[in-house]
Amino acid sequence: MQTELSSTTDILVDTTGDDLHQHMRSMSDDVMIIKPEVKTHRRTASLRQRLENAEQLVHKFVTEAEQVAEQAVIKLCTEAWHVCHFNALPKWLQDNDFLHRGHRPPLPSFWVCFKSIFRLHTETGNIWTHGLGAVLFLCLFVYTFITFKDHYTYVDRLMLAIYFCGAITCLSFSTVFHTCSCHSREVSKFCSKLDYCGISIQIIGSMIPALYYGFYDNHAMYLTYITFGVILCIISIVISLWDKFGEPKFRPLRTAVFLAFGLSNVIPGIHWFIVLDSHLFSSFLLFILQGLLYIIGALLYVVRIPERFFPGKCDYWFQSHQLFHILVVLAAIVHLNGINGMVEMRLNVNQLSI
Structure with a gap:
């Protein structure tokens, strides 16, 4: 009776140890899978942030360039302006159509x-x-x-x-x-x-x-x-x-x-x-x-x-x-x-x- 009980206990211990070992191995495999995914996600986020920063810099540069060009054109036009004909005026400047030039x-x-x-x-x-x-x-x-x-x-x-x-x-x-x-x-x-x-x-x-x-x-x-x-x-x-x-x-x-x-x-x-x-x-x-x-x-x-x-x-x-x-x-x-x-x-x- 004691021999049978001892044998049964050894079987349970062996079975439990095998299951526990197998479970630990599974968890280790999951962790190994998660770590590359986390690294990939971080790399993607970093790359996206860099692209956004680059896009903002390009937009800022283009906007400033447009403003500089616009100011240059306005300055050139205003400093070198000439009188014009009535028909060349925008609608809001047209007041007296009997005055043709100047x-x-x-x-x-x-x-x-x-x-x-x-x-x-x-x-x-x-x-x-x-x-x-x-x-x-x-x-x-x-x-x-x-x-x-x-x-x-x-x-x-x-x-x-x-x-x-x-x-x-x-x-x-x-x-x-x-x-x-x-x-x-x-x-x-x-x-x-x-x-x-x-x-x-x-x-x-x-x-x-x-x-x-x-x-x-x-x-x-x-x-x-x-x-x-x-x-x-x-x-x-x-x-x-x-x-x-x-x-x-x-x-x-x-x-x-x-x-x-x-x-x-x-x-x-x-x-x-x-x-x-x-x-x-x-x-x-x-x-x-x-x-x-x-x-x-x-x-x-x-x-x-x-x-x-x-x-x-x-x-x-x-x-x-x-x-x-x-x-x-x-x-x-x-x-x-x-x-x-x-x-x-x-x-x-x-x-x-x-």
Whole structure:
């Protein structure tokens, strides 16, 4: 019995040892298989990473090369630009088809745009008429404040400052627009909005001192008309910020908006004439002259006279927009004289009453 039990135990031990040995060998074979797979996977991942890095470097190099080439082309084109025919302009630069030659091509550089001030093209006259006008009013502003008389109150100084700031802003914005209008479509739209906002600022800047001295003894009417004028100013500025407002087909609408805003002074003007002090009649006539100059300039601008009757003959000089600019500057000077006359008269009356 003991012999049989011992024999059975030896068989079980031998069997278990063989199975265990076989299992260990199997696990060892699996490990040997896994190790090459892990190495292969690591090599593949490393190779893929290298390829991705190389691809990124090539893409970066190509992008930088394209940018350098693009900048070189832009620099070459902008520094060696020549005036072109109207038909060669992109759609966003085509404004006045009665001006055939002498147009600036797109110049995507502010430096080149401002350098073009000193070259002859269709915008040269527009730039200089309002550019010199802005400088003139800036000089008059400084001169006026240096030579102020002692009896000028702070309100008198404020009223003149409002007028000068409105005129300088309008003329400066106009100069910037005509200088940079050829930069790009986006810059042209932005600068045109500045230009139209400048017109609204000049109109309200002209109204405030004129109405202040015109209704010097009727503060309630002054506030009423000024409130009305400020509302119209805000409306015209909001309309000016409309993207399509600057397109050529809306030129009549632009003219109508600013004429309506400017002619809104007719109502207080009639009222002022009824209650007018005889000493202010000369200023009243100057304001009428100013209004006529604005209206004539606006009509020339919208109808495009004289280039409409002489196509291709006013490409550089004497085109409607230049005449409009000159009349605007003259009207601003006339209005300034009217305001100065009113200031002096009111101050003299105050001194006599004292």
